[in-house]
Each structure stands twice: as C-alpha cells, then as structure tokens.
Amino acid sequence: MTTAAEAAQPVSPLGSDTLADSALILLALLFVQRLVGLVRAMFFCRWLSPEALGQWDMAFGFLMLAGPASVLALSSGLGRYVEHYRRQGQVRTLLVRVGAGCIALGGAAASLLAAMPATVSQWVFNTPEESGLALLLAPALISVVAFNYFVDLFTALRHAKALAMLQATAGLLFASLGIGLLALWHTSAGSVIVAYTVANGAAVVLAWTWLARRWRFLPDEGFPLAHRELWGKLVPYTAAIWLGSLLANLFELTDRTLIVHYLPGSASTNLALAGQYHSARVLPLLLVSMASVVGPLLTPHMSYDWEAGRYQQAGVRLNLFLKLMGLLMLTGGAAVLLAAPVIFRTAFQGKFDAGQHLLPGTLLYCTWFGMLLFLQNYLCCAEKPRLGSVALAAALGIDVALNLALLPALGLAGAVVARCLANLVGLALVLGFSYRLGYRPDRGVWMVLCAPVLFLLGPLATLVVVAGLALGGATRHVLFSPDEKRQIAQSCARYLELITLR
Structure with a gap:
C-alpha cells in the first residue's frame, strides 16, 4: 500500500509516514481511543440523566458545527496545499498565515458567544435558562478551533505519530477529567464541557511544543509569497470545504435539533429524548x-x-x-x-x-x-x-x-x-x-x-x-x-x- 513513487519522495524536515504506516498507527490509536471513548460513554450514560446527556449531546454538536464554520475551514486547505507549497519552499508562510487566520476568526466567534449567552442557550437547548452552560461554550469553541488546526496540520504533513499523540492526549484527558469531574464535582453537562475544553487545550499545548522544536529545521524561503497568490488559491478551495463542513455538521445535528425544537413537549422532555437518541448513537x-x-x-x-x-x-x-x-x-x-x-x-x-x-x-x-x-x-x-x-x-x-x-x-x-x-x-x-x-x-x-x-x-x-x-x-x-x-x-x-x- 506504499508505492515506489511514494517511497522515493523527498523527506520533509518535519517528518512523514507512509500511507500504510499512517493507517496502521491510527488504527492502533483508534482501537485504544475508541476503547477509552466507550468507557467514557458508559460512565456518562450511567451517571448523567437522559436530560443532562441530551444537553451534552446538543452542546457537542454545536461545537462541531461552530468550530470549522467560525474560521471558514481555513486549516482544511493544509491537506491539499502543504505538498504544493513544500515543493515551492514556502510552507512556513502557509502555516503561519493559516494559523493567524484561525486565531483571529475563532477569537471573534468565541467573543460573540460570550456576549449573548441567553440567545445561545435558546439556540442550542431550546430554553434561555441554560445561560451558564452557554457561557462554557465560548472557551470550548477556542479549544476546538486550535485542536482542529493541529489535526489538519499533522494530517497534511502525513505525520501519523504526531497526530496519534495529539488525539490520544485529548481522548485520555477528556475521559479521565470527565469521569473525575462527574464523580467529584457536579453530575451535569457543565462538568463534561469543562473537561472537554481542558483536554483539548492540553493537547494543543503539547502539539505546539512539538512544532516549535522542529520549526527551525524548515528550509528558508527564497522569495516572499504574495497574500493575493496564497489566498487566491486557498480560499476558493477552503470555501467549498467550509460549505461542505457546514452542511455535514448541520446534517449531523439536524435530527437532534428537530427532536429538541420540533417535537411537542417541554424543553426538559425533549432533551431527555435527545439523550435516548444519543445512547443509540454512542x-x-x-x-x-x-x-x-x-x-x-x-x-x-x-x-x-x-x-x-x-x-x-x-x-x-x-x-x-x-x-x-x-x-x-x-x-x-x-x-x-x-x-x-x-x-x-x-x-x-x-x-x-x-x-x-x-x-x-x-x-x-x-x-x-x-x-x-x-x-x-x-x-x-x-x-x-x-x-x-x-x-x-x-x-x-x-x-x-x-x-x-x-x-x-x-x-x-x-x-x-x-x-x-x-x-x-x-x-x-x-x-x-x-x-x-x-x-x-x-x-x-x-x-x-x-x-x-x-x-x-x-x-x-x-x-x-x-x-x-x-x-x-x-x-x-x-x-x-x-x-x-x-x-x-x-x-x-x-x-x-x-x-x-x-
């Protein structure tokens, strides 16, 4: 599953793995991660009420929608164009500019969420009474944006080991913190959101450290890359990815949103039904x-x-x-x-x-x-x-x-x-x-x-x-x-x- 042409390609200063190696590494990670995720889900379903489980499900769905949507899916273009700009010796500029764009757009989106918690609560939970939960979504969104950037970066670099490190760190921390907070703090969706935010943040810090240590090994760029040239190539591609991501995440969230907002009954009753639906999807x-x-x-x-x-x-x-x-x-x-x-x-x-x-x-x-x-x-x-x-x-x-x-x-x-x-x-x-x-x-x-x-x-x-x-x-x-x-x-x-x- 590794072609001769792929084996002969130039070695990146940041390292890379073959497709077969990448698949094997990530499948091994996937097995461990899913096992951890299964244990985590069992404890969540065991300790949370159907209503609280429905709240977490809706919050998570919202974060998966808002994460790429808020930054126009800029980092998704790395998978397609890192190889292109590596051949031109301009990959540093690509990574810096895409990272800066994600920081600016993600920060603006999180500030907007923090400024109107009651409205966000109505959107997500079908009631304005969960403003406290809605406020927790702002820092969670920042952690998702940063985490997604490094996932896209390590995927584009074909560095399965670094990607495995990132995802394993986030998964293990989320499970341990989530279970710990539910057991020792509050048995609520808020505890799960806090655990998710902290786990993503810790994984991002680890990924940043990995990248910083290798950054100086990237070759110096021979000539500056014009903004118009970069964004003129990247934005049309990522705009289509952004639309696709938006549609995919809307598609993923539609059934639960309609269960919470469209079925007759109170917000509490419908969130409990969303919790039942979540259990069927775990x-x-x-x-x-x-x-x-x-x-x-x-x-x-x-x-x-x-x-x-x-x-x-x-x-x-x-x-x-x-x-x-x-x-x-x-x-x-x-x-x-x-x-x-x-x-x-x-x-x-x-x-x-x-x-x-x-x-x-x-x-x-x-x-x-x-x-x-x-x-x-x-x-x-x-x-x-x-x-x-x-x-x-x-x-x-x-x-x-x-x-x-x-x-x-x-x-x-x-x-x-x-x-x-x-x-x-x-x-x-x-x-x-x-x-x-x-x-x-x-x-x-x-x-x-x-x-x-x-x-x-x-x-x-x-x-x-x-x-x-x-x-x-x-x-x-x-x-x-x-x-x-x-x-x-x-x-x-x-x-x-x-x-x-x-």
Missing part, C-alpha cells in the same frame, strides 16, 4: 470515527499521486481502503449488536431502552456516512469539493423533510428512518460525481457499500456475510484484486518482520 459513532480518523489521511497521499499525474492510482488507493475499512466497520457493527443487550442493561443501567431499539438503524446510517466521508477524498483531490457540498445539501434537505413528516408519527424511529434514506441519497450522489471525474469503483466496493443493510437482520446475518466476503477475498478474487492482495500481503509481511525483530 456505539455506531465508533464506526464513523474510523472514517473520520483514517479518511483524511488519504487526501495528502492521493494528492501526491494526483499532482504527479497518476489519477488512476488515486482511485486504486481509494478502492482498497474502502474495502478494508468497510470490512472493519461491518465486523465492528456486528460486534456492537452482539454486545448491545449487556451494555444497555448493565453499563447504562437500563435507562435507555428506547435507544437500544434504535441501534440497528443507527448502525446502518453511520456506516453509510463513514463510506461517504471516504469517497469525498476523490472529489477533494480533483479540486471539486463543492460537489460533495451539493450531495450533502441534497441529503440535508431530504433529512429535514422526512424528519418533519415522520417525527410526529413515529417519534425517534422516524428520525432514524429519515437519516438512513438521507445518507443513502448522499452516498449515491458522491459516487455519481466521483464517477464522472474518473473514479471507477470495482465489484468489491459495491459489495461493501450494500452490505450494511444486513444490520437490520441482526448480528449473526452480518457476521456470516462478513466471513463470506473475507473468505472469498482471501481464496478468490471476489473482493480484492490480485494486485491488492499482493499489497496487503507485503504490508502484513513487513509488519510481522518488524514485530519479530523487536
């Missing part, structure tokens, strides 16, 4: 996190092929990782369904029965959304991220319309049905746009994209199909091509050799 979101962590790694590696004119190789990379990650998500989904009765009854203390009934549907739509995130890499490499925005806009419109129609009649189940259909439409559109730009999914990709429907039939049916796909992929060319099997075998042999040597 485990499925572990699958989406695979795509959200590993998916962005593809962009700089595919961009390297794209810049060198190897457009077909970029699509080949995408096909292989879609199939590998698809199998992982299917296996993980089946395991979630098997473990769900014990988790909901014991760890969640039986408080979220409604959430358990929604689990197969949330697994289905989360897996499809993870696939959509992977496929968007092709649109980014082709410098057509706006087409991803078109797909998300269509899916968002369908989701809102179906929620408005189904929520009053079906309740939380209506939100799940609406999201499943909306994600399917978004996935189909991204596939269609990518195909027009030259992407060619093979038979194995189609099989992996269709298989998540089996979640609705239960864990055993899913495991049987996954085993069949894996067996067929190993013994025949059902899932993987001969070249893909060779790459997988070489990578496995290399890692086994490294383990043996150690």
Whole structure:
C-alpha cells in the first residue's frame, strides 16, 4: 500500500509516514481511543440523566458545527496545499498565515458567544435558562478551533505519530477529567464541557511544543509569497470545504435539533429524548470515527499521486481502503449488536431502552456516512469539493423533510428512518460525481457499500456475510484484486518482520 513513487519522495524536515504506516498507527490509536471513548460513554450514560446527556449531546454538536464554520475551514486547505507549497519552499508562510487566520476568526466567534449567552442557550437547548452552560461554550469553541488546526496540520504533513499523540492526549484527558469531574464535582453537562475544553487545550499545548522544536529545521524561503497568490488559491478551495463542513455538521445535528425544537413537549422532555437518541448513537459513532480518523489521511497521499499525474492510482488507493475499512466497520457493527443487550442493561443501567431499539438503524446510517466521508477524498483531490457540498445539501434537505413528516408519527424511529434514506441519497450522489471525474469503483466496493443493510437482520446475518466476503477475498478474487492482495500481503509481511525483530 506504499508505492515506489511514494517511497522515493523527498523527506520533509518535519517528518512523514507512509500511507500504510499512517493507517496502521491510527488504527492502533483508534482501537485504544475508541476503547477509552466507550468507557467514557458508559460512565456518562450511567451517571448523567437522559436530560443532562441530551444537553451534552446538543452542546457537542454545536461545537462541531461552530468550530470549522467560525474560521471558514481555513486549516482544511493544509491537506491539499502543504505538498504544493513544500515543493515551492514556502510552507512556513502557509502555516503561519493559516494559523493567524484561525486565531483571529475563532477569537471573534468565541467573543460573540460570550456576549449573548441567553440567545445561545435558546439556540442550542431550546430554553434561555441554560445561560451558564452557554457561557462554557465560548472557551470550548477556542479549544476546538486550535485542536482542529493541529489535526489538519499533522494530517497534511502525513505525520501519523504526531497526530496519534495529539488525539490520544485529548481522548485520555477528556475521559479521565470527565469521569473525575462527574464523580467529584457536579453530575451535569457543565462538568463534561469543562473537561472537554481542558483536554483539548492540553493537547494543543503539547502539539505546539512539538512544532516549535522542529520549526527551525524548515528550509528558508527564497522569495516572499504574495497574500493575493496564497489566498487566491486557498480560499476558493477552503470555501467549498467550509460549505461542505457546514452542511455535514448541520446534517449531523439536524435530527437532534428537530427532536429538541420540533417535537411537542417541554424543553426538559425533549432533551431527555435527545439523550435516548444519543445512547443509540454512542456505539455506531465508533464506526464513523474510523472514517473520520483514517479518511483524511488519504487526501495528502492521493494528492501526491494526483499532482504527479497518476489519477488512476488515486482511485486504486481509494478502492482498497474502502474495502478494508468497510470490512472493519461491518465486523465492528456486528460486534456492537452482539454486545448491545449487556451494555444497555448493565453499563447504562437500563435507562435507555428506547435507544437500544434504535441501534440497528443507527448502525446502518453511520456506516453509510463513514463510506461517504471516504469517497469525498476523490472529489477533494480533483479540486471539486463543492460537489460533495451539493450531495450533502441534497441529503440535508431530504433529512429535514422526512424528519418533519415522520417525527410526529413515529417519534425517534422516524428520525432514524429519515437519516438512513438521507445518507443513502448522499452516498449515491458522491459516487455519481466521483464517477464522472474518473473514479471507477470495482465489484468489491459495491459489495461493501450494500452490505450494511444486513444490520437490520441482526448480528449473526452480518457476521456470516462478513466471513463470506473475507473468505472469498482471501481464496478468490471476489473482493480484492490480485494486485491488492499482493499489497496487503507485503504490508502484513513487513509488519510481522518488524514485530519479530523487536
């Protein structure tokens, strides 16, 4: 999974990892991080009331929306253009100017939140009475903006070890601080928000230290980069990413927002329903996190092929990782369904029965959304991220319309049905746009994209199909091509050799 061309590329003064190494490092991190996240979620669901859990869910969704939106997604352009400006010897200017832009815009947005807490409380929690929680969102937003900058930077540098350090620090601190504050301070959403802010801040300080120590090793720039030249290239690209990010986060938040604001009942009752819905998404979101962590790694590696004119190789990379990650998500989904009765009854203390009934549907739509995130890499490499925005806009419109129609009649189940259909439409559109730009999914990709429907039939049916796909992929060319099997075998042999040597 590391091409000869990639192995021969110049070494960055900041260091980089191959795509295979990056994926392995981050998958190992992902396993540890998701295990920590699962423990954290169990304690949150165990100790928080459904209403408080709903408050945290809405606050977190708001931060995920406001973080990239407030800074116009400037740092998202690093993944596409660090390689471009590295070749020109001007990467220092790129990093400094993008960082300064994020600081200025993020600070302004946080100040605005702090100036109108009652209004923010109404927006987020459907009541002006949670102004205290709303005030906590201002410093939390600053921590999210800074954290996102370093995530995008380390991803663009293809430095999986630094990215793993950043995310592991934030994840472990959030879990320990969150559980500690709930146990020793207040059993409320406010404790969770404070823990999240402090964890992000500590991770950012660590990342800043890492970068500062290596900054002097960057080559001196031969000539100044004009602002017009930089922003003229960066802003059109990041504007499309910003729109796509805004739509994606709106899409992610829509169902819960409509549950809180649209269903009849008091704010307290609807927040409790949002807490039930959150419990149904805790485990499925572990699958989406695979795509959200590993998916962005593809962009700089595919961009390297794209810049060198190897457009077909970029699509080949995408096909292989879609199939590998698809199998992982299917296996993980089946395991979630098997473990769900014990988790909901014991760890969640039986408080979220409604959430358990929604689990197969949330697994289905989360897996499809993870696939959509992977496929968007092709649109980014082709410098057509706006087409991803078109797909998300269509899916968002369908989701809102179906929620408005189904929520009053079906309740939380209506939100799940609406999201499943909306994600399917978004996935189909991204596939269609990518195909027009030259992407060619093979038979194995189609099989992996269709298989998540089996979640609705239960864990055993899913495991049987996954085993069949894996067996067929190993013994025949059902899932993987001969070249893909060779790459997988070489990578496995290399890692086994490294383990043996150690």
